Amino acid sequence: MKRVFNFSAGPAQLPLDVLIRAQEELLSYQNIGMSIMEISHRSIHFKKVIERVEELMRELLQIPDNYKVLFIQGGASLQFSMVPLNLFKENKHASYVHSGSWSKKAIAEASKFGDIHIIASSEEQQFTYFPSFQVHQLNENTNYLHITTNNTIEGTRFTCTEELPKNGIPVVADMSSNILSEELDVSQYGLIYAGAQKNLGIAGLTIVIIREDLVGNTGVDCPTMLNYETYAKAESLYNTPPTFSIYMTMLVLEWLKELGGIPEIAKRNIEKAKIFYDFLDTSSFFSSNVKKADRSLMNIPFTTVSKELNSLFIQIAEQEGFYALKGHRSVGGMRASLYNAMPLDAVLELVAFMKQFEEKYA
Amino acid sequence: MKRVFNFSAGPAQLPLDVLIRAQEELLSYQNIGMSIMEISHRSIHFKKVIERVEELMRELLQIPDNYKVLFIQGGASLQFSMVPLNLFKENKHASYVHSGSWSKKAIAEASKFGDIHIIASSEEQQFTYFPSFQVHQLNENTNYLHITTNNTIEGTRFTCTEELPKNGIPVVADMSSNILSEELDVSQYGLIYAGAQKNLGIAGLTIVIIREDLVGNTGVDCPTMLNYETYAKAESLYNTPPTFSIYMTMLVLEWLKELGGIPEIAKRNIEKAKIFYDFLDTSSFFSSNVKKADRSLMNIPFTTVSKELNSLFIQIAEQEGFYALKGHRSVGGMRASLYNAMPLDAVLELVAFMKQFEEKYA
Ligand SMILES: Cc1ncc(COP(=O)(O)O)c(C=O)c1O
Ligand SMILES: Cc1ncc(COP(=O)(O)O)c(C=O)c1O
Ligand SMILES: [Mg+2]
Ligand SMILES: [Mg+2]
Ligand SMILES: [Mg+2]
Ligand SMILES: [Mg+2]
Numbered sequence: 001m002k003r004v005f006n007f008s009a010g011p012a013q014l015p016l017d018v019l020i021r022a023q024e025e026l027l028s029y030q031n032i033g034m035s036i037m038e039i040s041h042r043s044i045h046f047k048k049v050i051e052r053v054e055e056l057m058r059e060l061l062q063i064p065d066n067y068k069v070l071f072i073q074g075g076a077s078l079q080f081s082m083v084p085l086n087l088f089k090e091n092k093h094a095s096y097v098h099s100g101s102w103s104k105k106a107i108a109e110a111s112k113f114g115d116i117h118i119i120a121s122s123e124e125q126q127f128t129y130f131p132s133f134q135v136h137q138l139n140e141n142t143n144y145l146h147i148t149t150n151n152t153i154e155g156t157r158f159t160c161t162e163e164l165p166k167n168g169i170p171v172v173a174d175m176s177s178n179i180l181s182e183e184l185d186v187s188q189y190g191l192i193y194a195g196a197q198k199n200l201g202i203a204g205l206t207i208v209i210i211r212e213d214l215v216g217n218t219g220v221d222c223p224t225m226l227n228y229e230t231y232a233k234a235e236s237l238y239n240t241p242p243t244f245s246i247y248m249t250m251l252v253l254e255w256l257k258e259l260g261g262i263p264e265i266a267k268r269n270i271e272k273a274k275i276f277y278d279f280l281d282t283s284s285f286f287s288s289n290v291k292k293a294d295r296s297l298m299n300i301p302f303t304t305v306s307k308e309l310n311s312l313f314i315q316i317a318e319q320e321g322f323y324a325l326k327g328h329r330s331v332g333g334m335r336a337s338l339y340n341a342m343p344l345d346a347v348l349e350l351v352a353f354m355k356q357f358e359e360k361y362a
Numbered sequence: 363m364k365r366v367f368n369f370s371a372g373p374a375q376l377p378l379d380v381l382i383r384a385q386e387e388l389l390s391y392q393n394i395g396m397s398i399m400e401i402s403h404r405s406i407h408f409k410k411v412i413e414r415v416e417e418l419m420r421e422l423l424q425i426p427d428n429y430k431v432l433f434i435q436g437g438a439s440l441q442f443s444m445v446p447l448n449l450f451k452e453n454k455h456a457s458y459v460h461s462g463s464w465s466k467k468a469i470a471e472a473s474k475f476g477d478i479h480i481i482a483s484s485e486e487q488q489f490t491y492f493p494s495f496q497v498h499q500l501n502e503n504t505n506y507l508h509i510t511t512n513n514t515i516e517g518t519r520f521t522c523t524e525e526l527p528k529n530g531i532p533v534v535a536d537m538s539s540n541i542l543s544e545e546l547d548v549s550q551y552g553l554i555y556a557g558a559q560k561n562l563g564i565a566g567l568t569i570v571i572i573r574e575d576l577v578g579n580t581g582v583d584c585p586t587m588l589n590y591e592t593y594a595k596a597e598s599l600y601n602t603p604p605t606f607s608i609y610m611t612m613l614v615l616e617w618l619k620e621l622g623g624i625p626e627i628a629k630r631n632i633e634k635a636k637i638f639y640d641f642l643d644t645s646s647f648f649s650s651n652v653k654k655a656d657r658s659l660m661n662i663p664f665t666t667v668s669k670e671l672n673s674l675f676i677q678i679a680e681q682e683g684f685y686a687l688k689g690h691r692s693v694g695g696m697r698a699s700l701y702n703a704m705p706l707d708a709v710l711e712l713v714a715f716m717k718q719f720e721e722k723y724a
Binding site: 001002011014027028033039043078085113195202220238239244248321323 | 363366368370371372373374375376378381382384385388389390393394396399400401402403405435436437439440442443447471474475557559564565566567583586587588600602603604605606610683686
């Protein structure tokens with residue numbers, strides 16, 4: 001069975017051990033004679049799965065007791081609507097940090113429902129850095145502050161957690177592409193959301209971690225499935241949840257716990273990214289245009305010295321078994337996504353391949 | 363590898379051949395070196411999958427060209443909101459046939475957004491028949507008529523398709539539990555929706571078949587992910603769709619096509635249900651309380667002569683490998699769901715087991 005090096009930005013590579021376990025029990029989950037896909041979400045077997053996922057999330061991220069963990073469909077894109085619909089108060093005012101293509105969509109969506117203030121933006125520099133902001137810039141009547149902690153497309157990340165407001169204004173964070181990749185103090189946030197298809201599992205599931213006091217404040221005309229309260233009250237079993245996606249997340253979290261949890265994976269992620277950035281910075285052929293202090297550990301956009309060589313690089317890389325290195329169309333060039341499931345060896349192999357390519361074509 | 367007889371109402375049994383195929387290629391889809399779960403929804407491999415699912419849906423159901431096939435998350439429950447949000451005109455008036463627990467939820471949800479008229483109901487008889495209605499009862503200004511063509515919990519189905527309006531009022535049908543089980547003339551409907559976890563595949567995907575003129579009429583404040591236009595314009599790739607669920611639907615549809623499509627499966631479903639109902643009707647111990655003309659081919663609620671014997675039956679059945687026969691809590695007793703994937707043999711085995719049980723305990 002052939003496996004390639006898969007640098008996809010999402011849906012992304014899964015740990016091989018996770019896939020093997022899923023494969024082994026695909027026809028009969030824990031020898032019950034049915035696939036996990038074939039059983040009721042109200043069955044005892046599935047209830048244990050969803051409870052285990054919540055337990056592992058709480059353990060790995062040390063989620064405080066006054067937070068709910070919700071399992072929702074619709075992707076992170078649906079959160080762009082759910083956040084304002086659930087968190088707006090009467091004045092419907094929120095502040096957004098504008099750090100990339102995803103915050104742009106989040107802002108556009110929230111603007112349908114209320115008054116959005118962009119408190120910082122790096123748009124004029126093509127989002128090549130994470131815009132800094134100061135709490136005192138926040139209107140004290142703002143209902144929440146929204147940030148995108150990792151910009152999947154542009155390759156920047158938010159690091160200045162000390163800048164986050166401590167004055168009661170809830171911080172909402174889109175962590176779709178960096179959740180579980182580094183240390184995180186959940187208590188600094190009012191709401192965290194992440195599509196599962198990068199570090200949490202597969203597409204079709206979005207996990208929301210929400211402080212309890214932020215649940216239950218929608219208008220009466222909020223669609224039931226867009227109200228966090230629906231999920232909070234029913235343990236995310238109001239209707240049929242994406243059962244197989246939730247199961248896959250269980251396997252991924254078991255794998256992460258086994259290997260040492262966040263402290264260990266964070267160490268590995270820092271190491272992998274360092275190797276890659278060090279190479280980009282020493283190479284006179286390959287480079288990154290992202291500000292050093294703000295560089296993402298997960299998504300690394302890079303280029304050669306010309307468009308033609310970028311295309312050639314992507315083509316030959318694929319022939320050599322390095323997949324999905326093409327950059328997002330809005331940025332161009334290449335992008336290597338080094339999520340939790342990416343082994344160090346794969347990064348070393350990619351760097352070795354890049355050195356060869358440079359020697360040949362520089 | 364042990365497999366049991368699985369009568370779950372949903373998520374439900376899958377064809378064994380489908381599971382085996384999924385298992386075989388779980389680590390490397392079509393020998394590309396990556397799982398289907400690990401590749402981008404924008405990759406050529408996944409695009410072929412989603413296009414193939416649409417093609418198979420169109421072929422199997424002979425969907426006319428002026429209909430779109432959309433792939434949505436959130437379950438059929440999200441459709442309870444999306445239908446009114448997308449189909450209401452200025453007067454916000456719709457008519458619903460009230461035939462069971464699911465229509466109750468659909469009505470409650472739509473009532474948040476507009477004026478709902480129940481044109482027929484079987485609630486006073488615990489939904490043991492499908493309420494008949496006449497087109498001339500419809501307010502000519504009603505924006506649509508909503509029906510639930512198969513009532514999963516109560517075991518009734520809608521058969522009087524000649525009653526459907528031909529005067530331009532679009533008919534919206536929740537076909538979650540009977541899509542692809544029998545002949546269907548799509549052109550009689552404006553919109554058909556179905557959660558995938560019964561006859562279409564696994565949880566996490568909802569398929570919507572919608573006449574083109576009904577797309578694109580929401581208010582400006584409709585959440586992007588709740589607007590059918592978002593999906594119609596982007597070929598359901600506006601954001602990350604539930605890729606693995608879509609893939610599983612492809613396998614299920616290939617299986618259905620292979621075995622002869624709707625004409626063949628309809629024949630089998632009628633045969634399976636007939637065997638089961640005939641047994642219930644001849645037995646003096648087991649019975650169905652659903653009106654004969656309205657009996658579902660998919661979900662068959664039944665009882666013994668007492669609550670105690672119902673419980674005993676469920677318990678012993680499970681020991682003998684007949685799973686998920688417990689009825690919905692709102693109805694009690696037992697329920698056997700005989701979806702497309704249920705082989706005739708399993709029904710024969712269940713009936714044989716019931717005969718034995720009757721001999722012993724009657
Ligand atoms: C940071 C971020 N936010 C939001 C999204 C949108 O996610 P989805 O496709 O699940 O709606 C993505 C997708 O890549 C992302 O990376
Ligand atoms: C007829 C019908 N409609 C709607 C639903 C709700 O579906 P979901 O759980 O996907 O929201 C069901 C679920 O069983 C159903 O049978
Ligand atoms: Mg981005
Ligand atoms: Mg360089
Ligand atoms: Mg029902
Ligand atoms: Mg009888």
